[in-house]
Amino acid sequence: MFRVAPPRRPSRLLAAATTLTTPLLPEDFLGLVAPLWSTTALRGRVVAVHPETERAATLRIRPGRGWTGHRAGQYVRIGVDVDGVRQWRTYSLSSPERSAGGTRIGAKSPADHCLSITVQALDGGTVSPHLVHSTPVGTIVHLEAADGDFVLPAQVTTPLLMITAGSGITPVMSMLRTLAQRGPLPDLVLLHSAPSAADVIFRDELRALGAQVRHTGVEGRLDLAELDTLCPDWRDREAYVCGPSGLLDAAEAHWSDRPERLHVERFTPPTRSTGGTGGTVHYGGADPVEVAPDTSLLEAGEAAGVLLPSGCRMGICFGCVLPLRDGQVRDLRTGEVHGEPGDLIQTCISGASGAARLDTTTTRGDS
Amino acid sequence: MTVTLPSGITTTHPVRPPRLRPVPSTPAPEASGLTPAQVEELGRRLDEIRDRILESRGASDAEYIRRIIGIQRKLEIGGRALLFAGVLPPAWLAGTALLSVSKILENMEIGHNVMHGQWDWMRDPKIHSSTWEWDLVSDSKSWKHSHNYMHHTYTNVVGKDRDVGYGILRLSEEQNWSPYYLGNPVYNFLLSLFFQWGVALHDLEVEKVASGEKSKKDVWHQIKGIGRKMRRQFTKDYLVFPALAGPFFLPVLTGNLTANLVRNIWSHAVIFCGHFPDGTVQFTEEQLEGETRGQWYLRQMLGSANLDGGPLFHLMTGNLSFQIEHHLFPDLPSNRYAEIAPQVRALCAEYDLPYTTGNLGTQYGQVLRKINRLALPPKHVRPHEL
Numbered sequence: 001m002f003r004v005a006p007p008r009r010p011s012r013l014l015a016a017a018t019t020l021t022t023p024l025l026p027e028d029f030l031g032l033v034a035p036l037w038s039t040t041a042l043r044g045r046v047v048a049v050h051p052e053t054e055r056a057a058t059l060r061i062r063p064g065r066g067w068t069g070h071r072a073g074q075y076v077r078i079g080v081d082v083d084g085v086r087q088w089r090t091y092s093l094s095s096p097e098r099s100a101g102g103t104r105i106g107a108k109s110p111a112d113h114c115l116s117i118t119v120q121a122l123d124g125g126t127v128s129p130h131l132v133h134s135t136p137v138g139t140i141v142h143l144e145a146a147d148g149d150f151v152l153p154a155q156v157t158t159p160l161l162m163i164t165a166g167s168g169i170t171p172v173m174s175m176l177r178t179l180a181q182r183g184p185l186p187d188l189v190l191l192h193s194a195p196s197a198a199d200v201i202f203r204d205e206l207r208a209l210g211a212q213v214r215h216t217g218v219e220g221r222l223d224l225a226e227l228d229t230l231c232p233d234w235r236d237r238e239a240y241v242c243g244p245s246g247l248l249d250a251a252e253a254h255w256s257d258r259p260e261r262l263h264v265e266r267f268t269p270p271t272r273s274t275g276g277t278g279g280t281v282h283y284g285g286a287d288p289v290e291v292a293p294d295t296s297l298l299e300a301g302e303a304a305g306v307l308l309p310s311g312c313r314m315g316i317c318f319g320c321v322l323p324l325r326d327g328q329v330r331d332l333r334t335g336e337v338h339g340e341p342g343d344l345i346q347t348c349i350s351g352a353s354g355a356a357r358l359d360t361t362t363t364r365g366d367s
Numbered sequence: 368m369t370v371t372l373p374s375g376i377t378t379t380h381p382v383r384p385p386r387l388r389p390v391p392s393t394p395a396p397e398a399s400g401l402t403p404a405q406v407e408e409l410g411r412r413l414d415e416i417r418d419r420i421l422e423s424r425g426a427s428d429a430e431y432i433r434r435i436i437g438i439q440r441k442l443e444i445g446g447r448a449l450l451f452a453g454v455l456p457p458a459w460l461a462g463t464a465l466l467s468v469s470k471i472l473e474n475m476e477i478g479h480n481v482m483h484g485q486w487d488w489m490r491d492p493k494i495h496s497s498t499w500e501w502d503l504v505s506d507s508k509s510w511k512h513s514h515n516y517m518h519h520t521y522t523n524v525v526g527k528d529r530d531v532g533y534g535i536l537r538l539s540e541e542q543n544w545s546p547y548y549l550g551n552p553v554y555n556f557l558l559s560l561f562f563q564w565g566v567a568l569h570d571l572e573v574e575k576v577a578s579g580e581k582s583k584k585d586v587w588h589q590i591k592g593i594g595r596k597m598r599r600q601f602t603k604d605y606l607v608f609p610a611l612a613g614p615f616f617l618p619v620l621t622g623n624l625t626a627n628l629v630r631n632i633w634s635h636a637v638i639f640c641g642h643f644p645d646g647t648v649q650f651t652e653e654q655l656e657g658e659t660r661g662q663w664y665l666r667q668m669l670g671s672a673n674l675d676g677g678p679l680f681h682l683m684t685g686n687l688s689f690q691i692e693h694h695l696f697p698d699l700p701s702n703r704y705a706e707i708a709p710q711v712r713a714l715c716a717e718y719d720l721p722y723t724t725g726n727l728g729t730q731y732g733q734v735l736r737k738i739n740r741l742a743l744p745p746k747h748v749r750p751h752e753l
Contacts, residue, residue: 019607022599023500028493029440041492084429086490314663316697317515318484318496334418344487344497 014039035140036064046139047114052201056120056167057132058094063115063143070115070146072097072178073171073240073265078117079142082130086142088342089127090267091117092170092242093146094202096177118201120167150242150265152178158238159187161231163222163251165243166194171265172242173202176209185209189231193222193243222247224254239263271355273328273337279352281327283308284360291352296332297322298347308347308360315349322347327356401665401718409718410661416710417696420703429489431702435476435682436494442469446626447608453618466626468683471633473502475685480701482511487698504563506596509570509589519697523642523670524650530642531649533558533569537741539649544744551742555735562631567593633683637674640730641690643737644672646723667694668715673708673724680727681705691722 017026027038036043044061051057070076070093079088095116121129152175162172169192179185190211194200200213207213212230214222227234235258241251242265255262273279277293283306291300298320301308311319315333321344328339330353337353339345345358401409442465449462478501480486486494500507513529521527525541532538536555537548558565571589575581604623609616648669658666674680674688681688681704689704692711699707715722725733 019599019602022603023502023596024440029444032437032440081426081429081489081491083425084427084489311512311516312520314520314660316519317511318487318698319512319516321497333414340490343490344495 036062038064038066042066042143042145044115044141044143046135046137046141048137049135051132052118053120053199053203055132055199056118056201058116058118059131059135060095060114060116061141061143066145067115067143068145069098069113070174071151072175073151074146074148074174075171075265075267076115076117076146077144080127080131080135080139082126087127088142088340091119092148092167092174092265094118094170094173094177096174096181097152118167118170118173120201148265150240150263156186156238159233159236160189161234161237161239162188162190163224163239163241163243163247164190164192165216165222165247166199167201168241168243168247168265169201169206170242172240173205175240176205189234189237191222191230224250227254235261237261241265271327273330273339273353273356275337276353277330277351279327279354279356281352281355282357283322284358286360294332294351296348297329297345297350297352297358300352301347306360310348313348315346318344318346320347321345322358322360325357325359328353329356401720403659403661405718406665407659407661409714410659410664412714413664413695413711414660416707417699420696420699420707424488424700424703428700428702429486429491432477432481432486432489432494432700435472439469439472439477442466442472446622447619450608450619450622451612451615453612453622454615459618459622463622463625463629466622467629467633470502470626470630471683472685474630474634475637475687476682476701477501477685478503478507479685479687482507483515484698485700500596502600503566504593504597504600505567505570506589506592509592510566513570513572515697519694521655522667522694523648524652524655524666526652527655529569529572530638533565534572534574535565536738538643538737540741540745541649541651542741544741548742551738552735555738559632559635560628562635563627565635567597636727636731637684637687639734640674640727641672641687642670644723644725644730644733645737646721647672664695665720667691668711668720668722670694671723672730673722674730675724675726678705691724 014026020026021029025040027040030037036045042064044063044067046059047062048060049057050060073092075090075092077088077090079086081087093115095114098113119128119131121132148171150171156179162175164172172190176185176188176190179188188209190206190209191214192200192206192211193214193216195217196215197203197213200206203213216222231237239251239255239261240263241248245266248264248266251262251264252259278291278295280288281291281297281300282288283301283304286304286306289300289304289306291297298308298310298313302310308322309320311317313320324339324341324343324345326341328337329345329350330337332349332351339356347358446462446465446467446469449458449465451462453459453462478499481494481499482496482501484496487496489495492498496511518528518530523531525531525539532542535558537544537551542548570593571586572581573586576583576586604627605620608623609620612619648666650666650670654666668691671690671694673691674684676684676688686701686704687693689701689708692699692704692708693701695711696704696707712722714720
């Protein structure tokens with residue numbers, strides 16, 4: 001129900017220490033001095049914030065010991081407290097791959113290295129402007145293990161073509177830095193688009209790498225038909241594309257006869273309510289239930305025969321809460337539509353607002 | 368039995384009798400001279416107070432609870448460390464005092480309020496009603512049911528709210544007297560000393576087995592939960608920490624014992640002052656029927672009593688000194704009760720409703736008097752004692 005790292009098996013020493021700290025864990029006391037030390041949650045400390053453009057910045061983060069590293073191109077989910085509320089977002093890692101057992105002598109574990117994410121502030125966004133503009137060095141952030149299959153192969157044997165736009169450069173930058181670390185760069189064409197020169201993240205590094213940078217504010221958007229002139233042998237290259245969904249859709253159409261050559265990174269945002277009352281709600285694995293406007297999720301579920309926890313039925317006791325997996329819900333008292341994946345929803349005072357899915361399998365509070 | 372009303376309060380009802388009335392035998396002012404429309408308007412105005420807090424809830428509140436948790440953990444470390452030097456009387460005294468304060472903070476300002484869901488909005492799994500376990504023999508799951516649901520929904524409804532007497536005491540005239548209740552003051556004294564056990568047993572709701580509302584299996588399951596919790600608590604306070612002190616185990620043991628005792632006596636006193644001093648109203652089950660949100664609010668206001676004191680006192684009561692505000696808005700962050708208390712009090716004045724408050728000594732004195740009085744059968748109650 002919460003985004004936490006998979007717990008590591010507690011050692012015998014830890015179990016012994018827990019007899020002293022019960023009902024808390026040793027880490028809850030150690031956290032007073034060593035907040036990264038945890039067996040139940042992966043955390044990191046922001047050690048540097050480096051502005052890339054007016055609205056983008058790279059955050060260097062020292063992860064706790066649970067960090068197992070990442071492969072070039074992967075993303076990480078990161079939780080930050082904004083106005084006191086934990087918000088989770090996904091960002092591509094821009095730092096190079098540091099696989100354990102590398103060629104360097106005395107290779108350290110991945111957790112000994114900092115990771116970097118590069119974030120571009122979205123207008124009206126909650127998390128990205130906070131990360132770019134108001135995250136002081138020393139801030140503790142919450143992390144999950146790196147994930148994603150938009151990755152560079154361990155051995156690059158074919159020529160590469162990389163097409164990126166805006167902040168889509170970040171996973172590709174991790175790939176480029178990783179390649180640079182491995183040795184001489186392979187045959188590689190990089191086409192990057194940004195609205196103007198001032199918006200180009202990693203501008204100097206891209207110039208040094210010989211990237212073709214297009215300023216769409218002046219030259220217009222890249223039409224993939226231009227590839228025949230920009231990169232005549234594009235068909236023979238392994239292509240990595242990352243950017244807005246319009247670019248990805250165009251790339252998938254352009255590579256439709258050789259999809260195995262194309263790798264895209266597509267972030268699917270969670271389902272958001274478009275407003276309105278009533279909707280279709282999934283309760284765990286049960287058949288979806290049509291929830292009428294102004295009917296609570298608890299009543300609608302019970303009427304449909306779903307076994308649900310309940311209590312006061314007036315929003316005070318928190319006995320009926322269920323984790324939200326997807327979609328959003330409407331507070332029947334205030335009309336506010338809210339919900340992020342993982343939120344605990346008070347079903348007795350929440351109604352539907354479009355499609356949503358609740359988890360019913362979690363048993364809570366068992367000690 | 369007739370109600371003796373203080374002067375100045377009229378016994379004639381407005382056009383329609385209000386739905387909510389105090390249990391007639393309770394020596395309290397007439398609960399509500401309000402029309403149903405006024406009750407609902409009062410409810411809306413309380414909702415507005417709630418909405419203002421919800422809108423302004425943010426980083427400073429989050430910082431508050433994290434700071435209190437940090438302070439509590441440091442106090443606990445400090446207290447336990449000092450107790451290792453407990454052969455020296457000043458160290459024993461200081462260590463026991465720090466540990467007592469730590470346990471009180473942990474149970475009252477942190478545990479109780481976190482488990483109410485007051486901090487769930489932060490979405491921090493470490494400070495969340497669904498994950499919190501407190502430093503008490505009562506296990507969180509059972510407690511959340513008997514407290515958040517039964518007590519907060521059916522507040523002061525005799526027969527529904529088990530906090531009225533904890534299944535041990537006679538705290539309402541509505542409870543039939545039997546010779547067993549002659550021991551009322553003694554039971555209360557013992558409950559005060561062993562309050563954490565009282566809370567744990569109270570969560571079991573054993574009398575519901577007899578009435579068939581609860582299965583023996585459920586109770587047994589709960590007993591096992593409490594047993595596990597009890598074993599862990601005991602091992603920590605009375606076995607492992609004393610053993611770590613080696614030859615000085617005795618001061619550690621007595622220090623831990625004393626800290627638990629201090630916490631028991633203090634929390635019992637504060638909690639009993641929440642609903643049983645003079646002026647608080649008890650209700651019958653019939654009054655629950657068709658109760659509106661406004662009426663629910665009214666019942667919470669009339670059934671609760673505050674305690675006066677400074678900021679440190681409020682903190683040490685877990686802000687249960689704002690019992691009225693807590694019962695109106697059990698899921699608002701406790702650090703905000705102080706700010707809404709004057710607003711609630713002004714509303715009470717405007718609607719001519721009682722707002723019961725007093726200092727701890729006075730209020731607890733009234734509670735003890737009530738416990739003594741109810742030890743005796745009704746015919747022994749002389750009018751001047753009402």
